[in-house]
Amino acid sequence: MTKPGTFVVHATDGNARRGTLSTAHGDIQTPIFMPVGTQGTVKSLSPQDLEEMNAQIILGNTYHLYLRPGDELVARRGGLHKFSNWNRPILTDSGGFQVFSLKGIRKLSEEGVEFRSYIDGSKHFFSPEKAIEIQMNLGSDIMMVLDECVGYGADRGYTEKSLEMTTRWAKRCRERYPAGSGDQLMFGIVQGGFFKDLRTRSAEQLCSLPFEGFAIGGLSVGESIPEMYEQVHHTAPLLPAEKPRYLMGVGTPLDLLEAVSAGVDMLDCVLPSRNARNGTLFTSQGKINIKKAAYKEDDSPLDPNCNCYTCRNFSKAYLRHLYMSKELLSYRLNTYHNLYFYLDLMQQVRDSIENGTFAQLKARYEDAYAA
């Protein structure tokens, strides 16, 4: 087995990269989209479904799994892979974003962040070290450092102070689990808000530390698409070319393509799974909402160009009926298709980088998804 953390770039097409990241639970072909499984499950899908659609890695979340069922309970059951019977790679977010984004009282200090549980209001405290210890208990293949994701609209002064603390926290995370001390990888997270010089400073400080990969944080927090793209194109090239680059919390199909064109290798977002549950489905011809009355007697598949279980076996009329009747199968079939669509899109992206046609692929989807 290749040493976990090894990242090889096989081909490039412009700034887009085709690579392979090795982890203790197998290799990840990049660029890659990572389905979000916040509580150790990708809502409404089984590990078998995810393997069938060639999901290579899924996300878990430190904040949620620490609060319920508890990271130590998971550790006693052999870790998150064994507990959830997902034997491919897992990346866990550190909880920083959840603590800052979920409502509720929290107190931030140099030591860490105090917050209340969204389940029972009980008080908890995450230090950078604690956030890493939880991820060690979960046994995730890629751990994220504890960081502060400043809100959209934070002023320069606050953003600057915050990024300096995020760097100090990143150092503490790395010291808690030094590079090479085990099979788990650790990624640093670049902050700096929407100030390019602060993003540059954050990247310089973090990239001097021995992380196996680097994430672009602090985006997809309510900003406009052009603002997000501007920061992605500014920040991605600042990160080491020989390490994987992960853009957190992004995004739509067009966002994925734009990020890859900037040199991003890994992405995650709740959009495909969350939108599936409200009937918004992504297809090769653009987005459709299955609620529409127009589909009431439409016997055609959701997407004639999609080879997924949903598109091969059910009509729009039936999918609309399930949605309107609030049937559980609606969640499952819609989520299956949306994630299959995202994963298949990234397979097309990987192929296009290998044969130098990425720009054409991106243009084709821009036409299909033109506002």
Ligand SMILES: CC1(C)O[C@H]2[C@@H](O1)[C@@]1(COC(C)(C)O1)O[C@@H]2CNc1nc2cc3nc(N)[nH]c(=O)c3cc2[nH]1
């Ligand atoms: C709050 C919730 C559930 O998280 C999703 C989702 O809503 C929503 C709401 O609008 C969409 C775009 C659909 O995604 O925004 C979140 C996705 N954006 C995002 N996730 C992030 C995760 C992060 N983790 C860390 N450790 N540090 C970060 O800086 C960070 C930044 C991030 N930005």
Ligand SMILES: [Zn+2]
């Ligand atoms: Zn489909």
